[in-house]
Amino acid sequence: xxxxxxxxxxxxxxxxxxxxLGESPVVALGAELxxxxxxxxxxxxxxxxxxxxxxxQHRGTTWAGIGAxxxxxxxxxxxxxxxxxxxxxxxAPRFPSLYAWDGRGRPHRGGVGSDAAQVTTYLxxxxxxERFALELDGSMLTAFTxxxxxxxxxxxxxxxxxxxxxxxxCPVDGWSTNFNAESRSAFNLARARVARxxxxxxxxxxxxxxxxxxx
Numbered sequence: 001x002x003x004x005x006x007x008x009x010x011x012x013x014x015x016x017x018x019x020x021l022g023e024s025p026v027v028a029l030g031a032e033l034x035x036x037x038x039x040x041x042x043x044x045x046x047x048x049x050x051x052x053x054x055x056x057q058h059r060g061t062t063w064a065g066i067g068a069x070x071x072x073x074x075x076x077x078x079x080x081x082x083x084x085x086x087x088x089x090x091x092a093p094r095f096p097s098l099y100a101w102d103g104r105g106r107p108h109r110g111g112v113g114s115d116a117a118q119v120t121t122y123l124x125x126x127x128x129x130e131r132f133a134l135e136l137d138g139s140m141l142t143a144f145t146x147x148x149x150x151x152x153x154x155x156x157x158x159x160x161x162x163x164x165x166x167x168x169x170c171p172v173d174g175w176s177t178n179f180n181a182e183s184r185s186a187f188n189l190a191r192a193r194v195a196r197x198x199x200x201x202x203x204x205x206x207x208x209x210x211x212x213x214x215x
Contacts, residue, residue, distance in 0.1 A: 001044065001136065002136055002137060003134065003135055003136060004048075004064075004069050004073075004134045005133040005134075006073045006077075007076065007120065007132050007133070009041055009045070010036045010037070011036075011077060011080065012034055012035065012037050013037050013045075014073040015077065016028075016034060017045060017046070017069070017070070017073045018077075020042075021046065021049055021070055021073075022050070022066050023046060023050070024050050025047045028042055049066060049069060053066065064136050068134055069134060069136075072133075072134040075122070075132065076122075076132050079132075093109075095115075095119050096123060097115045097119050097120070097122055098110070098114055098115050098119065099111060102211035106215060111211065112204050112208060113129070113204075113208075119132070120132060120133065155209050155212050156213075157212075157213075159171065159191065159194055159213065163181050164181070166178050166179050166180060166181040168187070168191060168194055170194055170197060170206060170209065172205050172206045172209045173201065175201075175206075177190050177194065177197075178190070191214075194210075195213075195214040197210075198210025198213075198214065
């Protein structure tokens, strides 16, 4: 077991982990288990954590640690409860990470950047996504960010419009179309063409720009 993924386990099992991580699975299984808590899961997770702690004490090895596993389980429980409340009280999607959100705050199931068929991430306040799963070995590969990778520029707020020449342009990839600058309806039709271009584009950022500006 190289990764602890709280999504794989029931809410009751995650709560059981919070209460018993660090114990030997033999001790934890000595009492009657709560409903929806599998003995096999207890053996798997508590056994892995207990074994890693034993090896750490005897060989001086390092790993993510009990505290990190507890935090991962707690984060999952906290997020699922928050999602439940938002869904029941405000009509939000039951599992927000399965959606992408456009610039107007509207959700799109299966949109670019969203989780696929299964929840794997949760959303931070700045809109970025964080994985629920925890690498137990603390692999540098999961934390390493190459210095040559630059943060993406924020998406533009709208199309680039040249009213004198009657040209409207997608600022992400430079695609443009002409319109009669003296006609409002012609301008609106040109914007619609840009919107269609964005939806049909294979460039992810162009698609995201389209959702942000046109919905």
